[in-house]
Amino acid sequence: MRKLxxxxxxxxxxxxxxxxYNTLQRADExxxxxxxxxxxxxxxxxxxxxxxxxxxxxxxxxxxxxxLGVTNARAKVGGIQATPELINNPEAFARFQAAQxxxxxxLSRLLVVSExxxxxxxxxxxxxxxxxxxxxxxxxTVARNRxxxxxxxxxxxxxxxxxxxxxxxxxx
Numbered sequence: 736m737r738k739l740x741x742x743x744x745x746x747x748x749x750x751x752x753x754x755x756y757n758t759l760q761r762a763d764e765x766x767x768x769x770x771x772x773x774x775x776x777x778x779x780x781x782x783x784x785x786x787x788x789x790x791x792x793x794x795x796x797x798x799x800x801x802x803l804g805v806t807n808a809r810a811k812v813g814g815i816q817a818t819p820e821l822i823n824n825p826e827a828f829a830r831f832q833a834a835q836x837x838x839x840x841x842l843s844r845l846l847v848v849s850e851x852x853x854x855x856x857x858x859x860x861x862x863x864x865x866x867x868x869x870x871x872x873x874x875x876t877v878a879r880n881r882x883x884x885x886x887x888x889x890x891x892x893x894x895x896x897x898x899x900x901x902x903x904x905x906x907x
Contacts, residue, residue: 771819778817781813
């Protein structure tokens, strides 16, 4: 009888240890995938900037300070290696977020300056770039929200019984 109880206890322990492993894998991959999408959208925004700056430069060359601010902010963003490991390094992540915030501010100033130039606002290329930039900003927001949701789901999975046992066992 004692052997039966021991065997049953081992079976239950073994069964619980495997509970949630696939769920943990799925949640972890979803977090990585969501973060990659955020990075892709930030890169898309950075890729639009040279064309936007060149278009504005053609109409508002005297706004060198604003144009230089955008160019410098883009260079700062480009100087930070955006890897999946970035989110695990708080200092690097803070620098990344600060650079992205600085770029957003510089782009906002550029768009405010463009309001002073009716010819620029009526330029089809500028309007197209502005629409692409707005669409990209919306995509960034959506991607960040999906990332936040994926992280929340991952955290709930890692902290829930019995997957928390599996998470501890496999180092999640």
